[in-house]
Amino acid sequence: MNRVLTRRDFLAGTAAAATMMGLPIGPARAATASSVSLGDAEVLVVSDGSLTQPMSFVLPDRSPEEIAALGLPADTLHPDCNVTLLRTPDRLVMFDAGSGPLFQDTVGALADNLAAAGIDPGDVTDVVFTHAHPDHIWGVLDDFDELVFSKARYFLPQAEWDFWRSDDAFADLPEERASFIVGARNRFDALEEQVTLIRPGEEVLPGVEAVDTAGHTPGHMSYVLHGGGDSVLVTGDAILNAVISFERPDWRVGPDQDQDQGAKTRTALLDRITADKLRIVGFHLPHPGIGTAERAGSAYRFVAG
Numbered sequence: 001m002n003r004v005l006t007r008r009d010f011l012a013g014t015a016a017a018a019t020m021m022g023l024p025i026g027p028a029r030a031a032t033a034s035s036v037s038l039g040d041a042e043v044l045v046v047s048d049g050s051l052t053q054p055m056s057f058v059l060p061d062r063s064p065e066e067i068a069a070l071g072l073p074a075d076t077l078h079p080d081c082n083v084t085l086l087r088t089p090d091r092l093v094m095f096d097a098g099s100g101p102l103f104q105d106t107v108g109a110l111a112d113n114l115a116a117a118g119i120d121p122g123d124v125t126d127v128v129f130t131h132a133h134p135d136h137i138w139g140v141l142d143d144f145d146e147l148v149f150s151k152a153r154y155f156l157p158q159a160e161w162d163f164w165r166s167d168d169a170f171a172d173l174p175e176e177r178a179s180f181i182v183g184a185r186n187r188f189d190a191l192e193e194q195v196t197l198i199r200p201g202e203e204v205l206p207g208v209e210a211v212d213t214a215g216h217t218p219g220h221m222s223y224v225l226h227g228g229g230d231s232v233l234v235t236g237d238a239i240l241n242a243v244i245s246f247e248r249p250d251w252r253v254g255p256d257q258d259q260d261q262g263a264k265t266r267t268a269l270l271d272r273i274t275a276d277k278l279r280i281v282g283f284h285l286p287h288p289g290i291g292t293a294e295r296a297g298s299a300y301r302f303v304a305g
């Protein structure tokens with residue numbers, strides 16, 4: 001894994017020049033993008049910030065002792081949000097679009113972090129969604145309800161499109177998630193002219209294979225990116241946490257809509273990741289979320305890097 005230095009160097013140079021000219025400068029930025037190469041393509045990860053989730057929501061069935069035994073905090077998790085981009089010689093494909101300005105205060109940093117990485121939203125040719133939860137799709141709209149990635153084509157799982165537009169959504173979800181339904185429908189309306197609905201197993205774009213990972217949501221998909229004889233799996237939320245999902249993939253977790261199917265999907269995906277020695281990018285794994293999985297006894301271990 002190497003850091004993208006160009007833009008940071010540029011910013012450092014700008015800051016030095018600004019200081020010399022007596023201009024005010026902002027706080028120093030950390031590097032905002034990490035990358036791995038994939039043949040003649042590059043996989044970049046840019047942060048959208050982090051969420052705040054009560055542990056009682058994440059692991060509703062588990063006792064404080066079970067949670068402490070995994071070394072997890074008792075009260076709150078702050079999962080990172082890692083947006084993956086695939087830069088090929090002729091495309092810039094983004095997987096999910098972050099939260100935008102309206103979800104939680106600690107997320108919605110994608111636009112700033114893309115800019116810091118030297119990426120213009122107008123250069124994004126394609127946006128491919130794993131699912132339609134707020135932290136993955138709300139970021140397609142800016143403060144003025146305009147499409148941020150205005151020139152992009154959008155790809156969304158057919159089953160996801162169907163579910164969030166159906167009456168079942170209101171019946172299947174608790175009342176506090178009604179905003180998820182309204183929010184998804186608003187975004188679907190905004191990108192309707194530019195969206196292609198996709199199915200598991202399809203090659204969505206050259207070298208981008210859609211994998212059925214339903215459970216977290218009814219149409220959730222992950223994507224295997226192929227290039228130069230190598231592969232990277234963009235997991236989305238099929239894998240949620242670097243500890244819980246790997247050490248106890250069989251546990252039911254609150255963020256999954258169908259918690260039993262989510263656990264089955266997660267275990268099967270970890271089997272594939274370890275068998276195929278796939279490198280992964282996990283949307284909510286510690287930033288940048290790049291790593292591999294190893295078997296550890298009857299479970300797994302996340303190895304960052």
Ligand SMILES: [Zn+2]
Binds near residue numbers: 133135136237283284
């Ligand atoms: Zn998520």
